[in-house]
Amino acid sequence: MRRRFLFVLGSARAEGNTELLARAAAEQLPGDAEQRWLRLAEHPLPDFADLRHDSEHVRPTADSAAGLLLDATLAATDIVIASPLYWYSVSGLTKRYLDHWSGWLRIPGVDFRATLAGRTLWGIAALAHVEQSVAEPYIGTLNNSAAYMGMRFGGVLLGNGSAPGDVLKDTDALARAKTFFAQDAPLARFPYEASAG
Numbered sequence: 323m324r325r326r327f328l329f330v331l332g333s334a335r336a337e338g339n340t341e342l343l344a345r346a347a348a349e350q351l352p353g354d355a356e357q358r359w360l361r362l363a364e365h366p367l368p369d370f371a372d373l374r375h376d377s378e379h380v381r382p383t384a385d386s387a388a389g390l391l392l393d394a395t396l397a398a399t400d401i402v403i404a405s406p407l408y409w410y411s412v413s414g415l416t417k418r419y420l421d422h423w424s425g426w427l428r429i430p431g432v433d434f435r436a437t438l439a440g441r442t443l444w445g446i447a448a449l450a451h452v453e454q455s456v457a458e459p460y461i462g463t464l465n466n467s468a469a470y471m472g473m474r475f476g477g478v479l480l481g482n483g484s485a486p487g488d489v490l491k492d493t494d495a496l497a498r499a500k501t502f503f504a505q506d507a508p509l510a511r512f513p514y515e516a517s518a519g
């Protein structure tokens with residue numbers, strides 16, 4: 323199947339380190355792979371309302387931010403969460419997008435989970451901290467979300483930086499970016515599950 327990558331940019335600023343690192347990784351994608359880039363800040367989602375157990379869910383209209391993001395998510399074979407590390411996890415914009423997945427799971431006729439199952443979730447993050455182990459909550463959030471959805475998980479590409487452009491000095495991160503999307507992406511497992519042998 324032709325790969326269709328959706329880059330979900332979750333920074334609260336444009337052209338920051340996460341986006342630069344994501345573009346470095348995307349440069350290595352084969353030419354026949356489709357790329358779609360969406361900045362969550364430019365498509366503001368409403369506050370997530372938890373109606374899971376109250377009412378019928380309706381599909382958001384295609385001209386709304388939620389409709390655009392839902393359709394783009396359903397169309398992607400590969401969803402790349404490109405969110406900076408904020409408070410050791412994903413940014414608020416990104417978290418809100420993921421919260422909306424909980425509503426989309428309930429829209430009749432959409433089959434959100436069945437559609438995403440077997441597809442791949444990736445993460446790309448810039449962080450100011452030098453020690454990458456502080457990003458474990460972020461990695462866990464994406465790994466467990468992928469496991470919940472029955473998705474594959476390609477891991478998280480991390481790069482160091484604070485001011486925009488800093489990540490271009492992180493030569494290790496730029497080297498990892500070159501092969502990031504070539505990595506094997508196994509089916510995600512929760513930490514308590516035996517890893518696939």
Ligand SMILES: Cc1cc2nc3c(=O)[nH]c(=O)nc-3n(C[C@H](O)[C@H](O)[C@H](O)COP(=O)(O)O)c2cc1C
Binds near residue numbers: 339409451483486
């Ligand atoms: C709200 C906020 C929270 C942050 N939290 C962390 C953090 O927990 N750990 C860290 O290393 N850096 C943290 N940072 C620094 C950013 O990760 C860093 O500046 C990164 O380069 C921002 O990515 P961007 O350039 O793509 O916007 C935080 C920055 C902001 C604005």
